[in-house]
Amino acid sequence: MELIEKHEEILERRAELLEQMESRREQLKIQRTKQVEKSEAARHRNITLLQDLQKIEDRLRGRQLPRPHLLALETRYWASVEQSVPAWEHFLLGKGPHPTDGPGQPPRRTKQTPSTAKGSGLPPRPKPRTAR
Known part of the structure; x- marks a missing residue:
């Protein structure tokens, strides 16, 4: 009787372990599938980037x-x-x-801004009148 009980315990333990192994195998399978999808997406992205770089390079070479x-x-x-x-x-x-003034031409006058007019000896400008 004792051996039968021991055998049943071992079979139950074996069934649990098999279940755990199957569950772990499914998890690994899902992880691999996701990894493959990510890898494919990265490969596609890299190919697109390389094609874009090639187009840019060709455009730069093609400029006349x-x-x-x-x-x-x-x-x-x-x-x-x-x-x-x-x-x-x-x-x-x-x-x-x-520089374009010749020897017989009178020298040209430069335009004066208010800052240059003050020091050039010109009289001050009249102040605007206020309305009364």
């Missing part, structure tokens, strides 16, 4: 440089600007005549 005659014009323009800077520098600093 400005035409040679435009590049030449731009280069000559900036060279002339650099050459004329010294002539304009004195005028812009208020230390010399306008």
